[in-house]
Amino acid sequence: MSTDILNDEYFMKAALQEAIIALEKDEVPVGAVIVYDKRIIARAHNLTETLNDVTAHAEMQAFTSASDFIGGKYLKGCTLYVTLEPCIMCAGAAYWTQIENIVFGASDDKRGFIKNRDKIIHPGTNIKGGVLSKECGDIISNFFAKKRELKNK
Numbered sequence: 001m002s003t004d005i006l007n008d009e010y011f012m013k014a015a016l017q018e019a020i021i022a023l024e025k026d027e028v029p030v031g032a033v034i035v036y037d038k039r040i041i042a043r044a045h046n047l048t049e050t051l052n053d054v055t056a057h058a059e060m061q062a063f064t065s066a067s068d069f070i071g072g073k074y075l076k077g078c079t080l081y082v083t084l085e086p087c088i089m090c091a092g093a094a095y096w097t098q099i100e101n102i103v104f105g106a107s108d109d110k111r112g113f114i115k116n117r118d119k120i121i122h123p124g125t126n127i128k129g130g131v132l133s134k135e136c137g138d139i140i141s142n143f144f145a146k147k148r149e150l151k152n153k
Helices: 008-024 058-070 088-097 114-120 133-151
Strands: 031-036 039-045 078-084 101-106 126-129
Touching: 008 031, 008 039, 008 058, 008 078, 008 101, 008 133, 031 058, 039 058, 058 078, 058 088, 078 088, 078 133, 088 114, 101 133
Parallel strands: 078 101, 101 126
Antiparallel strands: 031 039, 031 078
16 A cells, blocks of 8 residues: 555544444444554554443553554554544553654543643654544534433433
C-alpha cells in the first residue's frame, strides 16, 4: 500500500471501525488504534460493559495490546488514534506510556483531558484533534440518543 494514503484520516477510519464493533456490542462506541512506522500494531474498542470494568476504555485496551506487541511498556515513536478525546484516566495512562502522538476525532467537553493537558500529558507528546470529528462525534451522539430514547419509552 502506498504510504501517501497512510495519513491521519486513514488511521482514524480504522479507529472508527473499532468504534462500530463496540456499538455492535452495545458498548459506548469508542475505537482506537496505535500506529508505529505507518503500521497498525494495536486495535481496540471500549469493553467496559463486556468486562464489567470501568477502566476498559478503548485507549487502555490499545496501550496494553501495543505494549505486548512491542515487548515493552513505552510507546515511543507510536501514535494513538482514538475516535473520542481521551478522558483524564486515559490521558494519564498515555503519559506513562510516553506515546509520541495522540490524534483524536470528536472532542469531549465533559470528560476530555484537553483542559488539563499540561498537567497530564507527557511533555514529549504531540496532540492533534478534530480528525474526522463529524463521523467520530456522530457515532457516539447517535448511540446516546438511542439510549435516551429507549429509556424514555
